[in-house]
Amino acid sequence: MRALHFSLLGLAATASLATVNLAAAQMKAAPKNQVVGTETRYFTSIDGLMDGNADVILKETRQGKTVTAATLDVCYPAEKSTDRKDRFVANLTVNGGTLSGATQTQIDKLPVTVKVNRRPTGDTFEFKGQVTIGQTTTSLTSADNTDQSEREFQENQSNDESIAAAPKDFSEVSPESIAVKIKLEAALDFVRSLRGQSVEVSLSSLSVSCEALRAGEQVINLTIDPERAADFVAKAKTYPGVVNAGWTAGAIDMERTVRFDAAGWRSGDKIDRNKLASSLSATLAKTMSAKSSATSWDDETGKLKLSFKRPSQVMPALELTENVEVNAVVSPDKPGATDKMILWISTPSVTTTDEASSAKLALAEAPATDEESDPRDDNGAVAAVAAEFKAQRWDAEKTGWK
Numbered sequence: 001m002r003a004l005h006f007s008l009l010g011l012a013a014t015a016s017l018a019t020v021n022l023a024a025a026q027m028k029a030a031p032k033n034q035v036v037g038t039e040t041r042y043f044t045s046i047d048g049l050m051d052g053n054a055d056v057i058l059k060e061t062r063q064g065k066t067v068t069a070a071t072l073d074v075c076y077p078a079e080k081s082t083d084r085k086d087r088f089v090a091n092l093t094v095n096g097g098t099l100s101g102a103t104q105t106q107i108d109k110l111p112v113t114v115k116v117n118r119r120p121t122g123d124t125f126e127f128k129g130q131v132t133i134g135q136t137t138t139s140l141t142s143a144d145n146t147d148q149s150e151r152e153f154q155e156n157q158s159n160d161e162s163i164a165a166a167p168k169d170f171s172e173v174s175p176e177s178i179a180v181k182i183k184l185e186a187a188l189d190f191v192r193s194l195r196g197q198s199v200e201v202s203l204s205s206l207s208v209s210c211e212a213l214r215a216g217e218q219v220i221n222l223t224i225d226p227e228r229a230a231d232f233v234a235k236a237k238t239y240p241g242v243v244n245a246g247w248t249a250g251a252i253d254m255e256r257t258v259r260f261d262a263a264g265w266r267s268g269d270k271i272d273r274n275k276l277a278s279s280l281s282a283t284l285a286k287t288m289s290a291k292s293s294a295t296s297w298d299d300e301t302g303k304l305k306l307s308f309k310r311p312s313q314v315m316p317a318l319e320l321t322e323n324v325e326v327n328a329v330v331s332p333d334k335p336g337a338t339d340k341m342i343l344w345i346s347t348p349s350v351t352t353t354d355e356a357s358s359a360k361l362a363l364a365e366a367p368a369t370d371e372e373s374d375p376r377d378d379n380g381a382v383a384a385v386a387a388e389f390k391a392q393r394w395d396a397e398k399t400g401w402k
Helices: 002-029 150-155 184-193 210-215 226-236 273-287 381-388
Strands: 038-043 055-063 066-077 085-095 098-104 111-121 124-133 136-145 177-183 217-223 242-247 257-261 291-297 304-311 321-332 340-345 349-353 392-395
Touching (some): 038 150, 066 098, 066 111, 066 210, 085 111, 085 210, 184 217, 210 217, 226 242, 226 321, 257 381, 273 291, 273 304, 273 321, 273 340, 273 381, 340 381, 381 392
Antiparallel strands (some): 038 055, 055 066, 066 085, 098 111, 111 124, 124 136, 177 217, 177 242, 257 392, 291 304, 321 340
């Protein structure tokens, strides 16, 4: 019995050693970069589809080098020469190097069929095939495609959304600029509800992007009088389908913004628009060596537009006139109760006209450039406004008021 016991132990040890050696041999034989088990890979730069205008994501599930499943996600212009997008997602059947499947588009509900041949070419891949949407068939030829891991794919996904539902102040978001993130199926009714309201809707935000189609959520950007913004945000959050609502980036540039005591600039619980416009207009007129010609408030956006005139120094004998426009936004310095206000003024916009009473010159303005404007256009306007309103300026280095 004892001899049999030692014999069994020897057999077990031999079997165990054989298993270890086999595993070691397999690891040694496997290519260095080959992943053992299932992994997900992505292709995000497949081009050539729909004249190169399609945004294509091919997701593959692999067992080693063998593709076991694939999904094709294509976002494309629904009509030529428009920003309107449609999209389809097709789960593909894998048959060797051929990927095929059928589905329908997300918006227009058009039938879609896909047949693509996939071929490894060294370290890259080539795709050839056809995609039919409705009655239109498009050929696909794309070479030198590289794939990404799940981690690389997620890291490369854009996330530009910046909505502050309850900002501590208006140093990073703008008091007149509102963003509402809403489910796609609820977006149309929400925008319709804005008709007749005193808000300005960004036209570009009405176009549904590929990112929005894939996320199932759209961000609508609006401009509103800062004094009504908090109430609007609170109401928007209760609208069916709204995911988030709050303030976002807008007109405010902190380098051209001042902060001052609200006392003396209010009429009841509202900003004293007449007093503020009068003081600001007089200050800018003096600073820019101009005469005030008009002031007006936009009831929708709450922006103040100030207009000025001054003699042009181009051939002074012609007596041409420079028309100068400056926009301003005034607001509490943060949502909720506060005893401070902020005031932003834009850089001046200057056009030159001939206002002679008889025959006039037709003048062509030079195209705008990125070069600095004439210092006389501004002439220290922000500093002058800060002095007039006994206000603080923004310290960009310390990111605070000074």
